[in-house]
Amino acid sequence: xxxxxxxxxxxxxxxxxxxxxxxxxxxxxxxxxxxxxxxxxxxxxxxxxxxxxxxxxxxxxxxxxxxxxxxxxxxxxxxxxxxxxxxxxxxxxxxxxxxxxxxxxxxxxxx
Amino acid sequence: xxxxxxxxxxxxxxxxxxxxxxxxxxxxxxxxxxxxxxxxxxxxxxxxxxxxxxxxxxxxxxxxxxxxxxxxxxxxxxxxxxxxxxxxxxxxxxxxxxxxxxxxxxxxxxxxxxxxxxxxxxxxxxxxxxxxxxxxxxxxxxxxxxxxxxxxxxxxxxxxxxxxxxxxxxxxxxxxxxxxxxxxxxxxxxxxxxxxxxxxxxxxxxxxxxxxxxxxxxxxxxxxxxxxxxxxxxxxxxxxxxxxxxxxxxxxxxxxxxxxxxxxxxxxxxxxxxxxxxxxxxxxxxxxxxxxxxxxxxxxxxxxxxxxxxxxxxxxxxxxxxxxxxxxxxxxxxxxxxxxxxxxxxxxxxxxxxxxxxxxxxxxxxxxxxxxxxxxxxxxxxxxxxxxxxxxxxxxxxxxxxxx
Numbered sequence: 001x002x003x004x005x006x007x008x009x010x011x012x013x014x015x016x017x018x019x020x021x022x023x024x025x026x027x028x029x030x031x032x033x034x035x036x037x038x039x040x041x042x043x044x045x046x047x048x049x050x051x052x053x054x055x056x057x058x059x060x061x062x063x064x065x066x067x068x069x070x071x072x073x074x075x076x077x078x079x080x081x082x083x084x085x086x087x088x089x090x091x092x093x094x095x096x097x098x099x100x101x102x103x104x105x106x107x108x109x110x111x
Numbered sequence: 112x113x114x115x116x117x118x119x120x121x122x123x124x125x126x127x128x129x130x131x132x133x134x135x136x137x138x139x140x141x142x143x144x145x146x147x148x149x150x151x152x153x154x155x156x157x158x159x160x161x162x163x164x165x166x167x168x169x170x171x172x173x174x175x176x177x178x179x180x181x182x183x184x185x186x187x188x189x190x191x192x193x194x195x196x197x198x199x200x201x202x203x204x205x206x207x208x209x210x211x212x213x214x215x216x217x218x219x220x221x222x223x224x225x226x227x228x229x230x231x232x233x234x235x236x237x238x239x240x241x242x243x244x245x246x247x248x249x250x251x252x253x254x255x256x257x258x259x260x261x262x263x264x265x266x267x268x269x270x271x272x273x274x275x276x277x278x279x280x281x282x283x284x285x286x287x288x289x290x291x292x293x294x295x296x297x298x299x300x301x302x303x304x305x306x307x308x309x310x311x312x313x314x315x316x317x318x319x320x321x322x323x324x325x326x327x328x329x330x331x332x333x334x335x336x337x338x339x340x341x342x343x344x345x346x347x348x349x350x351x352x353x354x355x356x357x358x359x360x361x362x363x364x365x366x367x368x369x370x371x372x373x374x375x376x377x378x379x380x381x382x383x384x385x386x387x388x389x390x391x392x393x394x395x396x397x398x399x400x401x402x403x404x405x406x407x408x409x410x411x412x413x414x415x416x417x418x419x420x421x422x423x424x425x426x427x428x429x430x431x432x433x434x435x436x437x438x439x440x441x442x443x444x445x446x447x448x449x450x451x452x453x454x455x456x457x458x459x460x461x462x463x464x465x466x467x468x469x470x471x472x473x474x475x476x477x478x479x480x481x482x483x484x485x486x487x488x489x490x491x492x493x494x495x496x497x498x499x500x501x502x503x504x505x506x507x508x509x510x511x512x513x514x515x
Contacts, residue, residue, distance in 0.1 A: 021502060022335055052455070052463075054503065055312075055333040055382070062427060063378045083463070091382055091401040092423030 001028050003035070009111040010041035011074075013103050017049035020057030029060045033067075042074035042110025046103050053084055058093055065097060074110035076100050133163040134254050135180070139173040139188035139200065140166075140216070145241075152243040162250070170195025170203070171345050177207045178338065185253055186213045187237075187246075190224050194349070194370065198224065201231040203344055212253045216241065281306060284340055289317055293325065297390040300325065301481040302508035305452075305489065305501070312339050312381070313450045313504035314347055318354050323390055326354045329402065329448040329508050330383040333424075342379045346371060346425070350385065360385045360398040361435035364425065368400065368433070371426040380426040384448055393440040393512050398433040400425045403451055406469065408484065410443030412477035414470050417446075440512040445478045449488065452505035456492045464495050481509040 001024045004015040012035065020028055036043055045061070047053070061077065068075040076098035080088065088094045100106040138149060146166050156162040165183070167173040169192040177183055186204065190197040197215055204211055215228040215236040225236050234253050237246050284306065292300050302315045312332025320326050328350055332343045346367070353366045363385055371381070384405060386397035397405075397417065401424030408414040420436040440446060449469075456464040472491045478484040485507040492505060 023502075051461075054455075055331060055380075055451075056335070058424075059333040059378055059380065062380065066378060090403055092421070092427075093401075095421075095423055096428055 001031065003028075003031050005035050007040070008107045010039070011107045011110045012036060012040045012043045013046050013078075013107065014043065015046045015049060019052040019054075020050060020060065021052065021054035022056040025054070025056040025060045028057070029063060032060075032064060036068075036073075038071065040073055042076070042106070043068055044075070044100065044103065044106035044110060045077045046079050046106075047077055047081070047084055048079035048103075050084055051081055053087055055091070058087070058091060061093070061097060074098075076106050076110060078103055078106040132160050133157075134161065134184045135163045135165065135182055136250065137173060137176060137183050137186045138164055138166050139168075139170065139186060139192070139197065141168050141189065141192045145189075148241075153247070156247075169193055170197065170200035171349075173200055174203055174207055174344065177204065177211070181208060183208070183211065184257060185234075185250070186211055187216065187250070188213060189216045190218075190221075190228070195345075198227055198231060201228055201233055205232060206340075206344075210257075212257045214249055214253055284312070284314065284343060288314060292317060293319060295323075295390055297514055298325070298388070298510055298512055299481040300327070300508070300510045301485055302329075302506070303485050303489070304504055304506040307452070307501045307504050312343055313452065313506040314343055315448070315506055315508045316347060316351060317508070318351060320354065320358070320387065324358070325388045325390065325510070327386045327388060327446075327448060327508060327510060328354075328383060329405075329450060329506060330381050331402065331450045331452075331504075331506075332381045333379050338377060339379060342371075342375070342377075342381065342426075346381045346383070350383065354385070354387075358387060359435060360387055360396050361433045364398045364400050364422070364433040365431070368425040368431060369429055372429045375426045378427075380424040382424045386446075386448075388440075388446075388510060390512075393442070393444075394437060395440060395446065396435055396437045398422060398435050400433060403449060403454060405449070406447045407438065407440070408445045408447060408473045408478050409441070410477060412473040412475070414473055416466065440510075442512050442514055445481060445484050445509055445511040447484055447488070448508040450504060450506040452501070452503040453488060453492055453507065455503065456496050456501070456505065457499050458495050459497055459499050464492055468495065478509075478511065481511045484509040484511070 006013050065075050078100035079102055149164055167176050171194050188197040188200055201213055212234040215233045217225050217236050218239055235249050237249050304313055314330050316328040318326030332339050349367045349370045353363050357363050382402040383400040384402040386395050388395050399420055399422040404416040406414050406416055420434040422433050454464055472487050488507050
């Protein structure tokens, strides 16, 4: 899975496209871990291009949230499609992960 | 039990085998006194490098240890322990490591537990208070049996021994799913799972509770492979153990969540819908740990998803309460629990099966029985997906109120 990154005001925004499921979730986690720097104030996953996330993908988000919390780095997801948002709502992840409407909102909150 | 003569001889022969010492023995007991006692009384074989002892406090810890350390040769386990007892542990050991011999520590004269342990594959037992001479002999004899068994296996195809990880995981998953369902004059219940090729983590359970009540659970573990299967096994065992003692589904999920969180270092989680059904009144109390909302289907084929009560997938955060909802099934109603393998099944155009198609099934063909309801869902998902490979387990559990 290809990811694109951009740093704005100390916040790393990571764009991904397609599906996140059991077949690519480990690779997705590794590629994110490779780009996150200790200097980042915050990390946001921009899911504007993601149309599906399975429970294996949610687990990656949970792992990232735990790792970043230990480093006291802010974390959130943004630009969720309606189907991905529904998955966050059903699983209760919306109660434990910060969700922002857009990348700009995420940068504003996490910088 | 064999005589001392025989045990001693086995001991000697055991030393002559080609096994690279030490033999690794897992002792499972919740009493903290046992560990120093064993290390002291077994110091000679430990010092000579013949035995190595490792310890666990309960069955769940033991299973995790067994999964992480496949070089453990045998288990010595107490019966009464918190979280997962020795008898449950015995049942689960073969699915984690089939090459293990187990010895149970039981109260003297407790024939019922001893018999159960034997039925579940324990190789032998020792009684409390522990006689260390007897324990030494029993360990030696057990290891001797193990060595013989391994030699027999070694002469067969190596592939049989070195099982593929997903294969093991799949067996663990299959082993915990009930395939016999209770029969009752007032309801019908049926459940079925179609595994994905790459093993998902779905499971279900149907529990007979006090006063004829029925516990209904459906769940989906976040990952695949052996560690996920172990997490599934703990989830299922903890749910079952907790449900039997607590009538309120919300409290059951609260307790299971805390227990899972304590032992969860891998950020795995499980979504669980759990309900208690009362056959006399048709009342259903439920709580939802981040699982897809079940569907209530009426006799005319109309249906609605049950009202959400909030809740988060289990194993993620500690000390969270789970709200409880309740509804009443009328005669002729069917409650369908399912996993996201149903609603997220994809067709060739990458469309999802979705909630609307699920409801549409029954508008055309109202449910005639619990099994027919499940069958109709499987058939509709297959027809929709066509040749698109199934990426997740598909699981359905239905209960129909037939009368009462």
